[in-house]
Amino acid sequence: MRKLGAVEEFRVEPKYGSKGTVEPDIYCKFRRTPFFIEVQKSIYSQKQMSDKMNRYLDLYNSDILGDVKPHVLIIAEQRYAVDDYPFKVFQTQSFTQFVESLKQKPQSIKAPSNNGISVRIG
Template sequence: MRKRDLEIIKHLEMFRVMSRDDIVDLHFKHLKNPIGNANTVLKRLVRDGQIEVSTMHSPYLYFPVGNHIKKNSTKIPHYLKLVQVYKDLCEIEPPTEFIIEPQYKKGLAEPDIYCVFKGTPLFIEVQNSIYSSKQMEDKIKRYELLKQSELVKPFPTIIMITNTRYAIESDQIKVIQTPSIAHLIHKANEDSNTPPPPQPIKTNGNITFKL
């Protein structure tokens, strides 16, 4: 198989499911006819039994061979959002590590993603549903227990992708809430381009500002 074929299969095994457009973005975007080329390659891989397809969706969804996700699973939208997280990161720089649903000890946090981005370890949570205060407190507690376990060192910053703002308090872990990775990166770029506020300087008992 071609190198690109193997890379597509590897991504499908990692994400469990990807849309045709996701595959275009990651593997065919640089071509003159990305959608046409992707359709040709994916049709061949399906024909040869290298990947599986669901035509119940538009665009089509693709799966690794022998996947354990039903073609109509309610978890599919969630997994597709994890693909979007990866694509948003790759717009800046591909993460050096990217693990879907890393497993630790029972009773500890179960992040959607562990990744290393620009040398920084991150846990990423994609919140599709709205949590009660108690549910969020329990989630944060499990992350604190995971840190205390020292199974992950250094302990990652937690990025929570959510449209709901939660009152999160913890003196052990850092949690950043954002509607999307793209929004977080855009905000970080804006902040880095904003000049610092003028610094006060005392002169003869009076306060002036250094511009």
């Protein structure tokens, strides 16, 4: 992780309440952005993942975190159907793959004219 960017904070399995509240595998600040990271080695059912995400929603809506509103990164071989949440949820198979996905690729847009003008963005 440190080879891919600045890690300001890194906590393993931080606790945010009693049993039954969300327990992320990792809380970190990576490149000045807070993340909760879930590393799923076993396959969860859709209900299990929905329950887990709803616990993140409960934490998000509480005042426990103050103004800090981390994104959730799920690292797993399987992709899950994740509903809309007021925080960003990313899914990837590895942290390196996640960081690579953040790099924007330049896009070309053809302007509607006879001259075939291209505009490069990025």
